[in-house]
Amino acid sequence: MSQLFLFENCEIKKPVNVASIPMRSPFRYAGGKTWFVPHIRKWLSSKGGDVKFIEPFVGGGIISLTVAFETLADSILMVEKDEDVSAVWKTIFGNDYKWLAEKIINFEVNPKNADIIISAKPKSIRDHAFQTILRNRLQHGGILASGAGLLKNGENGKGLKSRWYPETLKKRILNIQEVKHKIAFREGDAFEIIKENENDGNSVFFIDPPYTIAGRRLYKYFDVNHEELFSQMSKVKGDFIMTYDDTPEIEYLAREYAFQVGRVIMKTTHHTTKYELVIGKDLTWLECC
Numbered sequence: 001m002s003q004l005f006l007f008e009n010c011e012i013k014k015p016v017n018v019a020s021i022p023m024r025s026p027f028r029y030a031g032g033k034t035w036f037v038p039h040i041r042k043w044l045s046s047k048g049g050d051v052k053f054i055e056p057f058v059g060g061g062i063i064s065l066t067v068a069f070e071t072l073a074d075s076i077l078m079v080e081k082d083e084d085v086s087a088v089w090k091t092i093f094g095n096d097y098k099w100l101a102e103k104i105i106n107f108e109v110n111p112k113n114a115d116i117i118i119s120a121k122p123k124s125i126r127d128h129a130f131q132t133i134l135r136n137r138l139q140h141g142g143i144l145a146s147g148a149g150l151l152k153n154g155e156n157g158k159g160l161k162s163r164w165y166p167e168t169l170k171k172r173i174l175n176i177q178e179v180k181h182k183i184a185f186r187e188g189d190a191f192e193i194i195k196e197n198e199n200d201g202n203s204v205f206f207i208d209p210p211y212t213i214a215g216r217r218l219y220k221y222f223d224v225n226h227e228e229l230f231s232q233m234s235k236v237k238g239d240f241i242m243t244y245d246d247t248p249e250i251e252y253l254a255r256e257y258a259f260q261v262g263r264v265i266m267k268t269t270h271h272t273t274k275y276e277l278v279i280g281k282d283l284t285w286l287e288c289c
Contacts (some may be wrong), residue, residue, distance in 0.1 A: 016266065021062075024069060026088065026172050027136055028163070029060025033208055035266040036243060037066050039278070039286070040206065043241060044072040046285045051238070052077065052203045056190030059085065063206055068179040073204070076183045079193045084135070086187035087128035092176055093185050096126040101170040103130050109164045114138055137163050191232060198236045205240035207233065226250070230257050242279040254279050262286050 016035045023034070040063055044051070053073035055064045058080045067073050080086045091100050103126075107113065118135055122128035138160050186193065190209070197203045209224045230253045233240055244250045246263065254261045260283040263275040278286065 018267070022066070022069070023062075024065035024172060024176070025060045025062045026092070026133060026169050027060035027085075029062070029136070032060045032062055033243065034062050036063065036264070039264065040066065040241075041070065041072065043285050044204070047204065047239070049073060050202075052197075052200065053206070054193065054197060054203055055079065055206045055208070056193045057081075057207065057209050058089070058185075059208070061089070063208070064183065065176065065179070068182045071182075077193070078183060078185045079188055079190060080185075081187070081189055083187070084128065084132040086185075087122075087125050088132050089185045090187070091126045091129035092173055093180050093183065094125075096129075097173055097177060099126055100129055100133075101173045104133065104169045104173075105166045107134075107166070109138070109160050111160065114160060133169065137165075137169075191228070194232050194236065197238070198232070201237040203236070203238040205233070205236065205238065207240060207242040209242075209244075227253060230254070230259075233257075234259075239282070240280055242277075244277040244279060246275045246277050250277055250279075 016038055018034045021034050021037045025032070044053070044067065049072055051073050052075050053064065053067050054077045055061075056079045058064055058078040061078060064076050064078045068076050078089065080089060091097060107130075114134060117131055118138075120131070122131050190207075194205065197205075207229070209226070209229060226249070229242075233242065234257045242259075251261065254277070259279050259281065262278040262283050264278055265273055265275050267273050
């Protein structure tokens with residue numbers, strides 16, 4: 001009997017109250033993992049913190065930032081392929097973070113000004129970063145993939161201003177400076193990073209790839225070879241967690257590679273609940289196991 005069956009009834013049925021989780025990221029990220037923060041804490045606490053934490057599909061970065069702020073690992077490597085998202089992290093971890101924070105504070109948000117910035121070709125990485133933050137905050141659902149449009153009515157009829165929190169964004173950017181010495185950021189391919197670190201038993205991976213169903217709608221680089229990803233993770237010497245949509249395709253892959261599977265309930269941005277899969281070598285740290 002494969003390990004999958006030992007954990008097929010492992011379900012966490014109480015959703016995390018995301019309002020209780022410190023919001024560290026400047027992104028309002030589609031597919032973000034704020035709801036998974038308590039589980040990352042539990043997983044890494046079981047390892048004593050003496051590990052290198054690698055997030056190859058970092059996106060909005062809430063997990064890596066939590067690991068840094070709460071000192072759950074010795075070091076953190078954040079990796080992102082998307083050039084738009086990467087521009088933000090490069091700026092925040094570089095020398096232009098103050099410029100970005102002040103640009104956000106001084107921007108007068110309205111449809112005309114937003115359209116000017118969003119439609120322009122950025123002249124620098126920091127301009128690209130500001131454009132990305134603007135798109136992320138003002139487009140529907142925080143979606144950065146092509147085709148997403150600007151909010152119209154927004155919350156309570158306040159239009160774009162209902163999603164633009166300049167003081168909050170500035171504070172988050174400046175707060176990240178407190179922990180940036182713990183973090184390395186690379187713009188690159190997740191598969192290459194995993195390969196580079198597969199023989200390091202001290203490296204642990206949090207794998208949150210574009211999902212099989214929603215990825216096409218949400219992300220520029222949605223086309224991931226999931227079977228190859230499972231194959232790569234079966235070769236790493238260190239530990240890992242993968243989070244995935246609850247689909248027969250992904251369950252089949254977990255079965256093929258004899259990984260353990262748990263189900264964790266979460267609330268969507270539309271306040272409905274659904275299960276997502278948690279996959280790894282050893283899930284005994286999960287509350288239900």
